[in-house]
Amino acid sequence: MLPKPDFIEILRTLAKHGAEFILVGGVAAVAQGAAISTLDLDLVHSRSPENLDRMMKALEALGARYRTPGAEGLKPARSHLESEGHQLLMTRAGPLDLLSVIGSRRGYGDLLPHTIEVPVGDVKVRVLSLAEVIKTKEEAGRDKDRAMLNVLRRTLEEKCKRKP
């Protein structure tokens, strides 16, 4: 049985622990107005030593465990977050994917200039801009990404029309 998804609670918990991360992927697109559905929360985190400490504390608070077969139920280790791999986790508030790099191997520092700050509940979250989300999905070139690209592009167009 799966927990009720609560992306806001995951983001709040990470932010309250001072973790440095960027919301990317489908949920980043939804936060900016895209009418799409997605099940997992994708984040790119800073791999600085200080931030890894903050991330580990936040993951502990969220009860994060691996959801990948073979590692299911295991706690993520600091060394895992330091690596370039993807950490596919399940928390008490739903799935959470920690990504070290996305698209053409862009990490936290590369993506930071392409982010905006978005208020989510009582915290502010760094979110990859919609134009960059589109770019990463184009780079990925997967069928599931291609299927949502039309909606993302139209959302960006409509957002631009609304700008004063």
Added chain:
Amino acid sequence: MDEKQRLSGSSNIETRESDSPYTEDGVDLTLIWWMLSLTPTERLEALQEHLWSMMRLRGDVAET
């Protein structure tokens, strides 16, 4: 019934190109307009509730 009429759900209502809620590639603009009218928090809440509804329909959750 042509494609535009089928998408607009009526064979009787004639729609002008500019009035259609659908783009030529089939994207429903009304959903985008609705999402853009919400705050970021409200958009995430809408997504969460949608997912929860889908999970309940599939029987993936324990009913309380």
